[in-house]
Amino acid sequence: MAVTPSSLNQLIEALRVLPGVGPKSATRMAYHLLQRDQGGAVNLAHALEYAIATLKHCRHCNTFTEAEVCDICADEQRDHSKLCVVEMPTDLMMVEQTLAFHGLYFVLMGRLSPLDGIGPKDIALERLLTRASDGEVQEVVLATNFTVEGEATAHYLSEMLRARGLSVSRIARGLPVGGELEHVDPGTLAQALVERRHL
Amino acid sequence: MAVAKKPRRKALADTPRVDAQPALVLHQQPYRETSRLLDVFSRDHGRVAIVARGAQRPGSQARAVLLGFQPLLLSWFGAGELKTLHAAEWQGGIAQLAGLPLLCGFYLNELLQRLLPRDAPNPPLFAAYFEAIQALSLLPREPGAEVEPILRRFELALLSSLGYAPDWRITAEGQAVQPRQRYGFEPGSGLTPSGTRAGCPGEALLALAAGSLEPQWLLQVKPLMRQMIASLIGANPLHTRQLLIDLQRL
Numbered sequence: 264m265a266v267t268p269s270s271l272n273q274l275i276e277a278l279r280v281l282p283g284v285g286p287k288s289a290t291r292m293a294y295h296l297l298q299r300d301q302g303g304a305v306n307l308a309h310a311l312e313y314a315i316a317t318l319k320h321c322r323h324c325n326t327f328t329e330a331e332v333c334d335i336c337a338d339e340q341r342d343h344s345k346l347c348v349v350e351m352p353t354d355l356m357m358v359e360q361t362l363a364f365h366g367l368y369f370v371l372m373g374r375l376s377p378l379d380g381i382g383p384k385d386i387a388l389e390r391l392l393t394r395a396s397d398g399e400v401q402e403v404v405l406a407t408n409f410t411v412e413g414e415a416t417a418h419y420l421s422e423m424l425r426a427r428g429l430s431v432s433r434i435a436r437g438l439p440v441g442g443e444l445e446h447v448d449p450g451t452l453a454q455a456l457v458e459r460r461h462l
Numbered sequence: 463m464a465v466a467k468k469p470r471r472k473a474l475a476d477t478p479r480v481d482a483q484p485a486l487v488l489h490q491q492p493y494r495e496t497s498r499l500l501d502v503f504s505r506d507h508g509r510v511a512i513v514a515r516g517a518q519r520p521g522s523q524a525r526a527v528l529l530g531f532q533p534l535l536l537s538w539f540g541a542g543e544l545k546t547l548h549a550a551e552w553q554g555g556i557a558q559l560a561g562l563p564l565l566c567g568f569y570l571n572e573l574l575q576r577l578l579p580r581d582a583p584n585p586p587l588f589a590a591y592f593e594a595i596q597a598l599s600l601l602p603r604e605p606g607a608e609v610e611p612i613l614r615r616f617e618l619a620l621l622s623s624l625g626y627a628p629d630w631r632i633t634a635e636g637q638a639v640q641p642r643q644r645y646g647f648e649p650g651s652g653l654t655p656s657g658t659r660a661g662c663p664g665e666a667l668l669a670l671a672a673g674s675l676e677p678q679w680l681l682q683v684k685p686l687m688r689q690m691i692a693s694l695i696g697a698n699p700l701h702t703r704q705l706l707i708d709l710q711r712l
Contacts, residue, residue, distance in 0.1 A: 283494055377568045377702040378489045378575065411530040411559070415568065418561045419709060426712045448526040450552050457557045 271297070323394060325387050326352045326370040335359070335368060342366040344401040348391065348420060350374050350408060358406060366404070369394055374407060375416040383419065391420070395429055405433045480507060482535040482551065484588075486595065487528055488571045492518050500528065500547070502536060503574060503591060508582045512538050514547040527552045531559045531567050531595050543580070556599045563598040565709065566609045569702040570594055570616055576695050577624060590619030614680035617687045618670070626694060628652045630671035641665040647686050649693035662686040 267275075271293060278289040296304035320326065321333035328334075335341065345366025349355050355368050373386040395403055403424050407413035421431045437455040438447055485504035493499035498517040502510045517524040524547075527534065533553040538545040559567045570591060578584065594616040601608065621627040631639050634652035639645065644661030648654045653667070666682035691700075 282492075375705065377565070377705050378572055379491070380701045382701060382705055383708050411564065411568070414558075414560055415564055418564060419705070422709060423712050448523065448552070449554060450526050450529060450532065453554055454558055 320372075324355075324368045324370055325372060325390055325394075326355055326368065343399045345404060346395055346400045346402070347404040347406050349406045350413065350416070354406065354408075364404075366402075371407070371416070374412045375419055376412045377415065386416075388420075388423065392423065392427070395424055396427060400429065402430045402432060405431060409436050477539050478541055479537070479539040479548075480504075480545075481537045482549075483507060483537065484553070485510075485534055485536045486532065486591070487530050487534065488574055489530070490514075490528065498524075498528065501575065503578070503588060504536065505585055505588045506583055508584050509574065509578050509580050510538070510545055511543060511580065512536070512545045512547050514550070517547075524550055529558065530571070531564075531599070532556060533592070556596055559595070559599055562609060562709075563601045565702065565706055566613060567595060567598055569613065569700070569706065572700050572702045573617070573620060573691070576700070577620060584623055587619060587623040590616055590623070608677070610684070611675075611677040611680045614683060614687060615675055617691065618675070618680075618683075621687075621690060626690065630667040639664045639667050639671075641668060645686070647689040647693070649689075660685050 274293045274297075275286070275289045278284055278292050279286065284292070296307070317329050318327045319329075319331075321328045321336055322331055323336040324333060326333055330337075342365045345364070346369055347358060347364055347366055348369045348371065349358060350371050350373065352370055352372075355370055358364055358368070369387075369391050371386045371388075371391065373381060375381060375383065375386065394400075403420075405417045405420055407416045407420075417433055421433070424431050435458075436451075437458065438444070438451065444452060483504045483506060485502050487500050488503050488509070489501040490498050493513060496516050496518045498514045500512045500514055502512050504510055514524055514528060516522055517528060527550045533556055535549075535551040535553055536547065537549040538547050540546050574591065578587070594612050597612045598609065601612075618627070628647075630653075632653070633639060633645070634648060634654050639653065641664045643664045644656045644659070645653045645664060645667060646656035646658075646661045655661075662683050662685060666679045667686075669676070669679040670683065
């Protein structure tokens with residue numbers, strides 16, 4: 264019986280840390296890298312090593328950055344009285360693309376998920392509290408996802424921040440921009456009716 | 463709205479199929495590249511594990527339908543332990559939970575995940591769960607909302623439908639429960655007279671035995687329920703209970 268060399272085995276095992284990659288996919292990836300794309304494999308190894316060595320969390324907003332403080336937090340032009348809380352760095356990028364928010368951010372790097380055993384101690388709540396209580400922040404905007412976990416996180420954060428006298432708001436939910444009632448899904452429309460606002 | 467997807471395999475006549483089954487999603491997580499793994503509580507088939515193919519794709523219509531605490535009509539097929547979702551239809555009628563009622567909803571889901579075995583149909587418990595979610599959705603979001611009677615009613619339904627509830631009129635030693643005595647719960651034996659003030663008054667137990675689920679009695683059985691549930695779930699504590707405790711400490 265042919266024995267897989269140990270370095271190959273090690274590579275396959277290492278690839279399995281990726282989400283959604285089982286032993287079969289890991290084996291396929293390993294053979295592809297070694298057989299078809301050795302240059303790519305070297306690049307990947309360097310990029311991983313470089314990222315691990317240089318990336319850290321921004322001292323203010325907790326997102327990934329190479330400097331002590333990220334570019335957004337270091338920008339003096341931004342509105343320091345508003346703090347937008349998001350789950351992940353990708354969410355921050357999306358909000359940033361809207362050009363509708365000029366304040367600063369805080370990235371939780373996760374969400375509360377009681378059924379997965381992810382509690383308040385597993386996300387950066389303590390750091391958010393310190394950040395939001397700096398005296399400059401007037402309003403905290405909660406922009407966690409509108410999933411049940413995101414909503415639970417928003418509730419927990421609002422209780423926590425309001426207990427310290429901070430003003431808290433939540434981004435709105437409802438019909439998409441340009442949405443027609445005829446084509447929107449009934450769950451969204453139902454919630455838009457529940458959360459209708461007075462004019 | 464129906465999110466229908468043709469099964470990729472040939473539709474085999476003998477593949478078990480379930481059509482338009484009333485159900486709620488207890489929990490969901492990403493599965494493989496673009497799918498989601500659902501833990502579903504259905505009326506006639508109990509807790510079922512179902513894969514929703516493609517539900518994790520951006521723009522998937524299933525995303526807006528497969529929400530927790532929302533009544534759905536689910537259709538699935540498959541002979542194995544893991545079923546494949548065929549269609550999901552949103553039924554409506556229950557506003558999405560938020561605030562404290564939402565966290566309580568998670569507590570109910572965790573209880574079900576921990577105590578209700580897979581593929582064991584339990585229509586009375588499904589009805590109790592549905593009622594509890596509906597009642598939670600009608601509460602205001604502020605703390606102090608009347609969640610306690612709803613939780614106790616569901617815990618009682620859960621314990622009795624799974625066969626864990628003792629006879630509320632008789633102690634472990636076979637004596638009749640006295641209205642003025644207080645009682646605790648001893649795992650493995652049953653109700654025992656309790657000397658401390660923390661025990662549950664006998665009159666509340668007798669009211670439960672008579673089928674009275676009035677809030678005044680339900681509020682009294684909380685310590686007893688806690689002891690009974692703690693003895694069932696074992697060493698791993700409930701995450702949602704810890705979360706509610708943390709929240710109260712803020």
